[in-house]
Amino acid sequence: MEKIKTQVSQQRHTNTKTKVAVAYGDGIGPEIMKATLNILEAAGADIEPEIIEVGEKVYLSGNSSGIEKKSWEVINKNKIILKAPITTPQGKGYKSLNVTLRKSLGLFANVRPVSALHPYVHTHFPNMDVVIIRENEEDLYAGIEHQQTQDVVQCLKLITRPGCEKIVRYAFEYATLYGRKKVTCMVKDNIMKLTDGLFHNVFKEIAAEYPEIKSESQIIDIGSARLAANPENYDVVVTSNLYGDIVSDIVAEIAGSVGMAGSANVGKNVAMFEAIHGSAPDISGKGIANPSGLINAAVMMLIHIGKVGIANKIKNAWLTTIEQGYHTADIYQEGQSIQKVATSEFADKIIENLGQQPEKLAAIQLDENAGSITIPEYNRPKETQVLVGTDVFINWQGSNPNEIGEALAGLKSYNLKLKMITNRGVKVFPNGMPETYCTDHWRCRFVSNEAITTGSDKTYPSVAFEQILALLSNINEAGFEVIKTENLYEFDGKRGFSLGQGE
Ligand code: NAD
Numbered sequence: 001m002e003k004i005k006t007q008v009s010q011q012r013h014t015n016t017k018t019k020v021a022v023a024y025g026d027g028i029g030p031e032i033m034k035a036t037l038n039i040l041e042a043a044g045a046d047i048e049p050e051i052i053e054v055g056e057k058v059y060l061s062g063n064s065s066g067i068e069k070k071s072w073e074v075i076n077k078n079k080i081i082l083k084a085p086i087t088t089p090q091g092k093g094y095k096s097l098n099v100t101l102r103k104s105l106g107l108f109a110n111v112r113p114v115s116a117l118h119p120y121v122h123t124h125f126p127n128m129d130v131v132i133i134r135e136n137e138e139d140l141y142a143g144i145e146h147q148q149t150q151d152v153v154q155c156l157k158l159i160t161r162p163g164c165e166k167i168v169r170y171a172f173e174y175a176t177l178y179g180r181k182k183v184t185c186m187v188k189d190n191i192m193k194l195t196d197g198l199f200h201n202v203f204k205e206i207a208a209e210y211p212e213i214k215s216e217s218q219i220i221d222i223g224s225a226r227l228a229a230n231p232e233n234y235d236v237v238v239t240s241n242l243y244g245d246i247v248s249d250i251v252a253e254i255a256g257s258v259g260m261a262g263s264a265n266v267g268k269n270v271a272m273f274e275a276i277h278g279s280a281p282d283i284s285g286k287g288i289a290n291p292s293g294l295i296n297a298a299v300m301m302l303i304h305i306g307k308v309g310i311a312n313k314i315k316n317a318w319l320t321t322i323e324q325g326y327h328t329a330d331i332y333q334e335g336q337s338i339q340k341v342a343t344s345e346f347a348d349k350i351i352e353n354l355g356q357q358p359e360k361l362a363a364i365q366l367d368e369n370a371g372s373i374t375i376p377e378y379n380r381p382k383e384t385q386v387l388v389g390t391d392v393f394i395n396w397q398g399s400n401p402n403e404i405g406e407a408l409a410g411l412k413s414y415n416l417k418l419k420m421i422t423n424r425g426v427k428v429f430p431n432g433m434p435e436t437y438c439t440d441h442w443r444c445r446f447v448s449n450e451a452i453t454t455g456s457d458k459t460y461p462s463v464a465f466e467q468i469l470a471l472l473s474n475i476n477e478a479g480f481e482v483i484k485t486e487n488l489y490e491f492d493g494k495r496g497f498s499l500g501q502g503e
Contacts, residue, residue, distance in 0.1 A: 018305055021074045022049035025084030026056045027279025028289035028343075033084040035291040035347035036298050042351040043317075045302060045310045050074050055086030059094050066097035075105070081272040082301055084294060085279040099143070102136045107265035107272055108163065109170045110134040111300070112248045114255045117361060120322045121256035121331045128231035130251050133174060134244025135167040135199075136265060141241045148483045149395040152441040159195040159240065162378035164202035169375045170266070171238035172210045177370060182214040182235040183207065186223040186243055194498055199240055223247075228254060252276050259289065259330045262296030264304065266373075271304050273297040287342045290328040292318065295350070303371040312364050314350070319358035321349045388460035389416065389447030389488040390468045391497070395481045397440050404480070405429030408444055411478060413471035416463060417449035420503055427502035445500065446471060447488065459490060 022037070024030045040047050052071035059066045066086065075081055081101070088094055101107065111133055118126030144156040171183050185203040189196035200217055207215035218226070220243045227234055228250050237247060252261045258277040265272040275293025283289055295318055302311035322331075325338030326349045332340045341349065357363045396404050401421060405428075409418045421429040422445075423438040446468075448461045472482055489496040 017046045017048045018080065018307075019048045019050055019078045020301070021052045021071070021078045021081045023052050023054045023071075023081065023083040023086070025054070025279060026087040027085065027281045027284040029055075029084030029086065029279055031284075031287060031343050032275070032289050032291035032294045033082075035343050036082075036294045038344075038347050039295060039314060039317075039350050040298055040302075043310050043314050043354050045298075045307060045314075049082070050078060052081075054083070054097055056089060059089050064093050065095050065100055067100065075270065079270045080301060080305060081270070082294075082298060083272055083274040085275060085277060087279045087281060099141060101272060102265055103141075105270040105272070106137065106267040107270065108135065108137050108166050108268075109266040110136040110244065110248070110263060111174065111266060112252070112261060112263040112276060113296075113300075114248075114251045114261045116255055117260075117319075117322055119336060120325070120327070120361070121260065122333055122336075123254065123256040125231045125254055128234075128251075128255060130227070130231055130234045131174065131178075131180065131236045132244060132248040132251055133167065133171040133236060133238045134248055135163060135238075135240045136244075137241070138163045139241035148393065149440040151439040157192070157195050159198050161198060161202065162380075164199045165206065165378055166375060168199075168203050168206045168238055170373060171236055172206060172213060173373045173375060175213050175236045176210065177373060178366075180213070180235045182216065183210075184223070184234055184237045185215070185217040186220045186237060186239040186247065187217065188220045188243075190219060194496075196240070203238070220247075224250060227251065231255075248276070257290065257330045258293075259328070260292045260296070262293050262298070262300055264297070264300045266304070271301070273301040273304075287344065288329045289343050290330050291343050291347060292322075292328075303366060306368070306371055308366050308368045308370050311370075312366055313354055315364045316357050317350045317353035317355070319361045319363065320353040320356040321346065323358045323361050324349070324353075383491045384493075385496075386462045386490045387465060387468075387487055388462060388490055389419075389445065390471070391486040391488060392444045392446060392472065392475060392482055393484045393486075394442045394444055394475070395440055395483045396442050399438060401428035401432050401438060401442075404442055404444075407478060408475065408480070411471070411474045413446075413474050414463070414467040415448050415450060415461075416446045416467050416471050419445045419447050420500055421445070422500040422503075425501055427500045432502075441483075443500070445488070445503075459493065459495070460488075 024033045052074050054067045058068055113131040115129040116123045116126050138158050140155050140157050142156055142158045147153045175183050187196040187200045189200045224247050227247055252258055261276045263276050274297050277293050299311045299315045326341045327337040328346050329340055405421050420427050422443045426436050428436050448463055450461055475482055
């Protein structure tokens with residue numbers, strides 16, 4: 001089976017200089033990047049930075065993507081990016097650079113390890129050690145949004161089987177490689193049965209292939225509440241894009257400081273490493289920012305490119321420095337810290353400590369293969385897809401569902417017949433409730449009038465696309481404005497659409 005190797009194999013040599021696209025970013029970005037690069041150099045990481053211009057300056061020069069063409073060339077050549085945070089200018093029209101980079105470069109996995117450094121960094125959860133693995137390309141982040149009527153806007157939530165398989169398998173492979181014991185899946189499939197249901201089903205399928213790793217699933221609302229209340233009970237968490245965005249910030253916050261955690265954005269060919277925090281304009285230029293987030297990101301980068309020994313050395317020197325009590329202002333605690341240090345002084349202490357092991361905090365000793373995560377290429381099985389009807393969305397300013405319902409029920413188009421109308425997902429025709437609030441956005445479901453009942457489920461005979469075209473034409477002639485359609489399909493006889501509430 002062909003495999004996706006999420007690593008830059010040509011760069012897996014410990015003794016050669018590795019070219020890395022480096023973005024100094026905005027705000028505190030240049031300060032923490034300088035500190036990080038100094039540590040990499042002192043540790044003998046043999047990194048050759050090639051600077052790329054991204055962020056505020058590029059945005060304000062009129063480039064709405066925030067990245068110059070030249071920078072794309074450097075990224076495509078080097079395949080590895082170390083990026084400091086950037087400032088996205090306020091106002092409409094600026095596209096998120098992070099989303100652009102993640103999606104254009106296929107960086108499907110966002111990996112964010114967060115652990116407590118008790119008692120050196122204040123946290124209520126001294127034993128927490130959680131890795132959030134967030135799907136990075138799909139979900140509501142597809143950015144497909146439309147205003148469909150005066151009252152209604154929509155955002156499309158796209159979840160794909162290949163996307164779920166990649167991220168879930170990545171999570172289990174990560175757990176295997178790093179000696180983790182449990183993977184928790186967080187979804188909301190009690191409500192979103194098809195999209196989150198797919199993520200959950202794929203999780204169950206893939207979890208079965210890793211019997212040595214415990215697996216569990218939680219609904220995102222109670223899951224994130226429990227994660228915030230008892231993070232010690234979690235190990236690896238895998239979830240979709242939006243939920244992952246939220247839970248990874250919760251976890252970073254409760255560990256002590258947003259300045260501490262690094263993250264990796266990993267794809268088939270390219271990977272990007274960055275701190276989780278932003279450009280912190282409130283402390284920019286003061287030389288007091290904590291560079292730990294970017295240092296930890298750089299450690300993840302070194303592991304990814306196979307320089308695991310250097311990664312261990314830097315991480316242990318960093319832990320030693322924290323343990324000795326040299327702390328930047330954000331983590332400084334009277335009685336616990338011994339000295340409040342500036343960004344550059346903190347980096348100098350880490351450099352002094354290269355080769356040291358922490359005495360109280362657990363030292364890191366990853367083996368040389370720690371960065372190699374290989375996952376199978378998606379193999380699409382053949383399924384039979386049958387068209388069985390259509391949902392027609394209509395912009396109608398009336399308020400009585402029976403009026404539009406009776407008008408549409410009277411339309412003839414081969415054997416296609418109005419089955420129901422919903423408004424915001426709730427059935428309002430036939431037999432709606434007078435209390436249901438209706439907007440100007442009506443979803444009208446047309447299926448064959450000869451539904452087949454098999455057990456508890458209804459299936460429908462296939463319809464030809466021409467029937468749907470004729471139906472749309474009839475609706476248009478009847479004076480209704482069609483704003484969109486969604487075809488209804490069955491896949492291998494299984495319904496590929498949700499029922500309306502009350503259907
Ligand atoms: P932020 O993370 O920059 O700052 C939040 C708070 O945390 C501030 O009080 C800040 O001083 C503090 N903080 C952050 N990093 C710190 C560090 N390393 N050391 C000490 N204190 C630190 O979040 P924000 O203020 O919401 O955003 C500022 C800008 O950053 C915005 O323009 C936002 O769009 C951008 N941003 C960029 C990224 C990225 O490039 N990956 C991520 C998040 C936000």
